[in-house]
Amino acid sequence: MALKKIFLMTRYDALAASSRIRFFNLKKYFEQSGFKPIFKPLFSNQYVKNTAEKKYQYGQILKSFFKRLVFLLKLKPNALLFVEKEIFPWCPYILEKPFYLRHKIITDFDDAWHLKYLEIKNPFIKIFLKSKIFQVMKNCRLVIVGNPWLKNVAKKAGAQKIRIIPTNFEEI
Numbered sequence: 438m439a440l441k442k443i444f445l446m447t448r449y450d451a452l453a454a455s456s457r458i459r460f461f462n463l464k465k466y467f468e469q470s471g472f473k474p475i476f477k478p479l480f481s482n483q484y485v486k487n488t489a490e491k492k493y494q495y496g497q498i499l500k501s502f503f504k505r506l507v508f509l510l511k512l513k514p515n516a517l518l519f520v521e522k523e524i525f526p527w528c529p530y531i532l533e534k535p536f537y538l539r540h541k542i543i544t545d546f547d548d549a550w551h552l553k554y555l556e557i558k559n560p561f562i563k564i565f566l567k568s569k570i571f572q573v574m575k576n577c578r579l580v581i582v583g584n585p586w587l588k589n590v591a592k593k594a595g596a597q598k599i600r601i602i603p604t605n606f607e608e609i
Contacts, residue, residue: 547583
């Protein structure tokens with residue numbers, strides 16, 4: 438029996454704890470459940486190292502976004518995507534919406550990421566991002582959250598299907 442592909446659209450490669458713990462460490466569970474996990478991190482381990490050293494590479498960010506966009510445009514319709522938070526961080530939802538309409542998307546939130554956009558000081562940028570995470574939650578096939586408080590946030594956003602998987606998933 439062929440395993441069903443699931444594209445894991447992580448924010449970072451395995452060096453970053455958030456992506457490693459919530460995605461990369463679950464590889465065997467995906468395989469045991471009949472899925473073939475294909476990791477598609479937005480940012481590389483080198484990007485993570487550079488960020489930790491306060492070396493920001495704006496060209497690398499643009500290249501990473503472009504690479505992800507090309508990948509998504511080439512995907513066949515109804516692909517199964519498991520997205521860490523959002524497809525394109527710091528971009529308005531309207532740019533992601535076509536992919537939510539075209540594919541089966543699951544998203545994962547293990548922290549209060551929606552508050553980051555609500556706290557933006559620049560009013561022009563805030564207009565485009567303040568409700569983004571809520572729109573993502575509402576339009577996913579499934580929202581996975583790390584705790585009951587985030588489940589309530591997803592429910593208020595209009596998410597239809599929500600599951601709690603604690604970050605320490607060994608507790609399950």
